[in-house]
Amino acid sequence: QVVIEQRYSVRRFDASRPVEPELIQQVLEAGRIAPTARNTQPQRFFVITKPDDLVKMDECTPCRYGAPCVIIASYSNEAAAVHKGTYRGDWTYGEMDSVSCLVHMMLKATDLGLGTCWVGMIDETRIHELFDIPRDNVVYSVLPLGYPACGPGPRHTQRLPLSDTVTWL
Numbered sequence: 001q002v003v004i005e006q007r008y009s010v011r012r013f014d015a016s017r018p019v020e021p022e023l024i025q026q027v028l029e030a031g032r033i034a035p036t037a038r039n040t041q042p043q044r045f046f047v048i049t050k051p052d053d054l055v056k057m058d059e060c061t062p063c064r065y066g067a068p069c070v071i072i073a074s075y076s077n078e079a080a081a082v083h084k085g086t087y088r089g090d091w092t093y094g095e096m097d098s099v100s101c102l103v104h105m106m107l108k109a110t111d112l113g114l115g116t117c118w119v120g121m122i123d124e125t126r127i128h129e130l131f132d133i134p135r136d137n138v139v140y141s142v143l144p145l146g147y148p149a150c151g152p153g154p155r156h157t158q159r160l161p162l163s164d165t166v167t168w169l
Contacts, residue, residue, distance in 0.1 A: 003111045008156045010115030013146035015066035018049070023112050024069060027145065030108030031101035037093035042080035043101040044137045046072040056130045057142070063119040067144030072127060073102050074137040095140055102143060115148035 024047060031043060048057055048070040057070050064070060080094030106116045124139040133139060 003107050007106060007110040008115075008152035009117040010067075010144070010146075010148045010150065011063075011065050011117060011153060012148070012150040013065050013067040013115065013144065014149040015068055015146070017147045018068045019114060019146055023114060024049075024145070026112060027071075027105050027109050027114070031105040034097075034101040034104040036097035036100065037081040037083075040079055040081045040093070040097065042075040042077075042094045043098035044074045044076050044134075045101075046074070046131060046133060048072065048131070053131070059123075059130065060126045061119055061122045061142055063117065063121055063142075064144050065117060066149070067117075067146040069145040071105070071143040071145060072131065072133065072139060073098060073141040073143055074133060074139040076134075077136050077138060094138060098140070102141065105143065109145055113147070114145055117144050119144065 028045060028047070031045060032041075034043075036042065048054060049068065054064065054068070054070065057064055075094035075098040077092065077094060080092045080097065082090060082092050084090050102118065106118065109116045119142045120140070122139070122142055127133060127139050127142075128135065
């Protein structure tokens with residue numbers, strides 16, 4: 001099985017087993033090398049591993065799932081490439097770019113035997129307050145990271161057929 005087939009959303013982590021800093025570093029490096037529009041690299045990630053900060057994170061999302069590490073995913077509005085064009089009007093690549101990084105990180109974590117869960121159910125305002133995230137950084141997600149304490153959930157293999165999601169033109 002290739003890594004993209006092994007990845008699943010972990011909803012229960014082994015809270016007693018911390019993630020080694022060198023593994024976190026490898027996960028972050030995978031995000032660093034992801035493609036971004038015009039190579040602007042607007043992604044900004046904040047790593048939470050201290051027990052007191054993990055408790056604070058529980059105030060921001062019900063979806064930490066006992067992970068001993070949480071990565072706050074954001075992007076800098078100042079650093080993000082802006083498309084000024086006639087097709088869609090002006091818009092930023094910030095979230096698109098940093099999501100590219102986040103996907104790289106999830107796949108690297110899987111490759112290292114770690115688990116993740118891409119969480120969008122967050123209180124961005126509270127995250128900014130509790131973790132002193134710069135206001136220019138748009139927080140859009142958190143990524144719990146750790147050793148899985150469970151396998152994939154029942155919905156993991158429920159995928160629509162390609163014919164329902166792809167149209168050949």
